[in-house]
Amino acid sequence: MPLDEGSIGHGPSEGASDSSAAEEIGQAEEHLANDRVNSWPFINNLNGLQKLRTFLIQEAVPIPTDLSFGGLNSLRYDQLGRPPSREEWSKLEELTPVLFGLLPDRLRRKFIATGIPSWMTSTTIVIGGIAVVALIGAVLSLQYEWSWLGTKAGAGVNAFPFYSIWLVCLGAIGSIAFIGMNALSVQDDITFDLSNRRLMVLRIALGSLFGLVLTLPFGFGDFVNFCLSLNGATPSSAPTAADASHVTKQATMLLLPFILGFSNSLVIMLLNRMVNAVEAFFGQGASSASRTASVAAEAGAAVAAAHAAARGGKG
Numbered sequence: 001m002p003l004d005e006g007s008i009g010h011g012p013s014e015g016a017s018d019s020s021a022a023e024e025i026g027q028a029e030e031h032l033a034n035d036r037v038n039s040w041p042f043i044n045n046l047n048g049l050q051k052l053r054t055f056l057i058q059e060a061v062p063i064p065t066d067l068s069f070g071g072l073n074s075l076r077y078d079q080l081g082r083p084p085s086r087e088e089w090s091k092l093e094e095l096t097p098v099l100f101g102l103l104p105d106r107l108r109r110k111f112i113a114t115g116i117p118s119w120m121t122s123t124t125i126v127i128g129g130i131a132v133v134a135l136i137g138a139v140l141s142l143q144y145e146w147s148w149l150g151t152k153a154g155a156g157v158n159a160f161p162f163y164s165i166w167l168v169c170l171g172a173i174g175s176i177a178f179i180g181m182n183a184l185s186v187q188d189d190i191t192f193d194l195s196n197r198r199l200m201v202l203r204i205a206l207g208s209l210f211g212l213v214l215t216l217p218f219g220f221g222d223f224v225n226f227c228l229s230l231n232g233a234t235p236s237s238a239p240t241a242a243d244a245s246h247v248t249k250q251a252t253m254l255l256l257p258f259i260l261g262f263s264n265s266l267v268i269m270l271l272n273r274m275v276n277a278v279e280a281f282f283g284q285g286a287s288s289a290s291r292t293a294s295v296a297a298e299a300g301a302a303v304a305a306a307h308a309a310a311r312g313g314k315g
Contacts, residue, residue, distance in 0.1 A: 171211020174261025207261030
């Protein structure tokens with residue numbers, strides 16, 4: 001019997017193949033949806049453990065053969081995905097102490113350093129560029145006697161905005177240098193956590209603040225003289241060639257914001273000195289000294305009375 005042309009390609013076998021293909025596509029889509037998780041803390045911890053496992057392999061640290069992530073390797077973050085199951089959380093919590101227990105102490109800081117965000121490099125370049133622009137702006141403002149707010153200003157007023165920017169930038173660069181030195185294990189500060197990004201941002205902000213506040217009252221004159229010497233002018237208080245102490249002081253004032261951003265101990269020492277000076281100015285230091293002396297005198301009298309009572313008891 002001849003086949004009708006319209007019936008060609010619509011037999012039962014082709015319909016079955018179409019339905020099986022559609023079923024396979026549906027299963028693939030369902031499997032893909034199951035691999036999407038909407039919990040960023042879960043995915044973040046999982047990524048950290050995967051990086052740690054790769055780091056241990058690269059450092060030739062022996063890993064148990066039965067240690068496997070299993071289905072966790074296929075999980076990805078998706079805001080529209082499903083929440084992680086209890087089994088997946090349990091598996092993640094089991095792997096965490098095991099993998100970190102395999103990490104030797106000599107490699108622990110090296111692994112933490114790998115987690116330093118990439119924005120630290122770009123931030124350093126940007127802040128360093130701003131510092132250079134501020135220095136050039138200060139030199140040009142002094143050379144061409146720029147005026148601010150439409151009024152004729154002196155040399156100090158012209159350079160002051162650029163000086164403030166210079167201090168903030170150098171303080172921030174000092175803090176970034178502190179973080180980098182800890183990451184390279186050149187300096188080890190146990191009070192600083194390299195894995196805490198918020199602490200890094202806070203450290204940079206405090207470095208900028210200390211560089212501005214603690215240097216602003218002292219180093220402006222040396223900064224102006226330095227800028228005048230760069231543009232070929234002779235400052236009014238220019239040191240002679242033999243006056244090395246003045247040159248040392250000028251260099252120290254120029255680098256002081258960087259040092260204050262880098263060193264916590266120096267900032268604490270300066271703040272303590274300032275607090276003691278203010279207390280002494282208002283008389284609190286003298287009263288504290290007198291109270292300390294009176295307490296010491298009372299303690300000495302009590303000890304002498306105790307000795308006298310002991311001698312009397314022996315007699």
